[in-house]
Amino acid sequence: MSWIWIDHFVEFASGRRASAVKMVTASEGYLQELPSGDPVLPAVLMIEGMAQTAGILVGEARGFAENVILAKIRCARFDDYAKPGDRLRYDAVIDSLDDRAGVTSGTVFKNEAPIGQVDLIFSHINPADRSLDLPDHNFVFTESFMSLLATFRNHGVEKVEQPGAG
Amino acid sequence: MDSDRDDVFSKIQNVLSDALGVDTEEVVSDATLQGDLGAESIDFLDIVFRLEKAFSIKIPRGELFPDDILNNPEYLDGDRITASGLVKLKEALPHTDLTEFEKSPDVSKMADLFTVDTILKYVEGRLAAA
Known part of the structure; x- marks a missing residue:
């Protein structure tokens, strides 16, 4: 099973911002029931969706040379639920990026209406750094994640911007 | 404190409250960020970033911490x-x-x-x- 909580990118401006979408389906095993009985996508999985969108944005900005680790959730606030049939969109923006970390802010949309804010900090971990006793290869940007970006660049592009544009 | 200093201090209280998840009342002058307010290493970057936004200043790396x-x-x-x-x-x-x-x-x-x-x-x- 792939732990991937975005379906595909719809915008990717290298080093600046990215948007990814996810369709919520009734067949997913991670839906929770509200007291009313309505199934909803847990908010933590919307945070994960934003983390994957923003994490790939941050990783790509430095050529995927490092492992990009979610280090801190600066803010996570949701005003609504996402239910089967809803289309979620995660808009992530890089606020700050250097060799230590990437700081991002993001808005979660449900069917094009904003329903949440998720701001994150990612740490850059060089795979050659053995002080943390982590694997000596890039264990974050696996083939599954990389295929998301490759698919975006090869097919179904709604909007593309190159570095330095706009 | 004069009113300007009160304003600056109040903003810093809010910054640290948001960054560290502590009550503003806990953010007193002599509180240490790590020992008293529970800051971890990644929080220092968050604090710098929030200060930059709150005061519209740019803080070069390593200058504050x-x-x-x-x-x-x-x-x-x-x-x-x-x-x-x-x-x-x-x-x-x-x-x-x-x-x-x-x-x-x-x-x-x-x-x-x-x-x-x-x-x-x-x-x-x-x-x-x-």
């Missing part, structure tokens, strides 16, 4: 800051009283140098210079 000293072997002798490291630390923290720290410059105690008052003085200095 000079972590580069701990990454330079010239400034370390085991778990202690060397004499040259102390010189560098004084340069980096002109508003901080290092008298007690100098008596036993243990790396583990370096975190206690960073208090709410350290941030207040830094921000005031930056705003005065603007």
Whole structure:
């Protein structure tokens, strides 16, 4: 099973911002029931969706040379639920990026209406750094994640911007 | 405190409350960021970023929290800051009283140098210079 909580990118401006979408389906095993009985996508999985969108944005900005680790959730606030049939969109923006970390802010949309804010900090971990006793290869940007970006660049592009544009 | 200083301090209280998940009442002048307010290493970056936004200033890396000293072997002798490291630390923290720290410059105690008052003085200095 792939732990991937975005379906595909719809915008990717290298080093600046990215948007990814996810369709919520009734067949997913991670839906929770509200007291009313309505199934909803847990908010933590919307945070994960934003983390994957923003994490790939941050990783790509430095050529995927490092492992990009979610280090801190600066803010996570949701005003609504996402239910089967809803289309979620995660808009992530890089606020700050250097060799230590990437700081991002993001808005979660449900069917094009904003329903949440998720701001994150990612740490850059060089795979050659053995002080943390982590694997000596890039264990974050696996083939599954990389295929998301490759698919975006090869097919179904709604909007593309190159570095330095706009 | 005068009203300007009150305003700056109030903003810093809000910044630290948001960054560290503590009540603003806990953010008193002599509170240490790590020991009293529970800051972890990644929080220092968050604090810098929030201060930049709150006060519309740019804080160069290592200027408020000079972590580069701990990454330079010239400034370390085991778990202690060397004499040259102390010189560098004084340069980096002109508003901080290092008298007690100098008596036993243990790396583990370096975190206690960073208090709410350290941030207040830094921000005031930056705003005065603007």
